[in-house]
Amino acid sequence: xxxxxxxxxxxxxxxxxxVTLRCSPRxxxxxVYWYQQSLDQGLQxxxxxxxxxxxxxxxxxxxxxxxxxxxxxxxxxxSSLELGDSALYFCASSxxxxxxxxxxxxxxxxxV
Amino acid sequence: QKEVEQDPGPLxxxxxxxxxxxxxxSNSAFQYFMWYRQYSRKGPELLMYTYSSGNKEDxxxxxxxxxxxxxxxxxxxxxxxxxxxTYLCAMSRGSNxxxxxxxxxxxxxxx
Numbered sequence: 440x441x442x443x444x445x446x447x448x449x450x451x452x453x454x455x456x457x458v459t460l461r462c463s464p465r466x467x468x469x470x471v472y473w474y475q476q477s478l479d480q481g482l483q484x485x486x487x488x489x490x491x492x493x494x495x496x497x498x499x500x501x502x503x504x505x506x507x508x509x510x511x512x513x514x515x516x517x518s519s520l521e522l523g524d525s526a527l528y529f530c531a532s533s534x535x536x537x538x539x540x541x542x543x544x545x546x547x548x549x550x551v
Numbered sequence: 552q553k554e555v556e557q558d559p560g561p562l563x564x565x566x567x568x569x570x571x572x573x574x575x576x577s578n579s580a581f582q583y584f585m586w587y588r589q590y591s592r593k594g595p596e597l598l599m600y601t602y603s604s605g606n607k608e609d610x611x612x613x614x615x616x617x618x619x620x621x622x623x624x625x626x627x628x629x630x631x632x633x634x635x636x637t638y639l640c641a642m643s644r645g646s647n648x649x650x651x652x653x654x655x656x657x658x659x660x661x662x
Binding site: 443469472497541542544547 | 654
């Protein structure tokens with residue numbers, strides 16, 4: 440167990456629907472990062488939150504949004520889902536003091 | 552040009568071989584360099600973490616960073632079948648900045 444918890448592990452939904460992915464970072468970690476991993480694109484950075492504030496944005500679609508709550512857990516909201524959104528979505532956290540980034544086990548999203 | 556380039560392989564070696572994995576990068580602002588191991592459809596697991604140039608050793612694993620050449624390496628000694636996985640290099644500008652990943656190298660160690 441890495442200490443980063445992601446739920447749900449698997450999600451199957453239809454095109455046009457909206458889903459919410461949840462991430463609880465390691466205890467004490469202030470930064471949360473969301474990544475998308477598809478077979479052809481590798482790990483792509485979506486968005487980062489640091490202590491509740493948005494810190495950086497990557498190639499995140501306008502249909503996607505995220506937030507970090509006061510207890511530091513984060514949610515990634517994906518709406519108007521398309522077949523191409525099927526991927527593994529990973530959350531990572533870091534304490535920001537020169538340590539590495541710890542990843543959760545991911546949420547596998549399948550859009551049908 | 553991609554910020555981080557990594558040969559996707561696949562790489563197949565016999566058990567006990569020395570494995571060399573490499574990445575090049577273009578952004579001179581990168582200061583922190585990492586190697587992750589990812590088993591099929593699992594979360595990436597941090598193997599090595601280095602700051603700036605130099606070498607770092609941990610058991611059978613050695614990470615090297617050459618910032619002047621923008622080149623990083625991971626060496627695995629006495630490779631084992633359990634080392635079979637995808638190895639991802641990653642780097643960031645700072646300890647609270649996003650990680651930029653290579654595409655990963657698929658390694659198979661044959662018994």
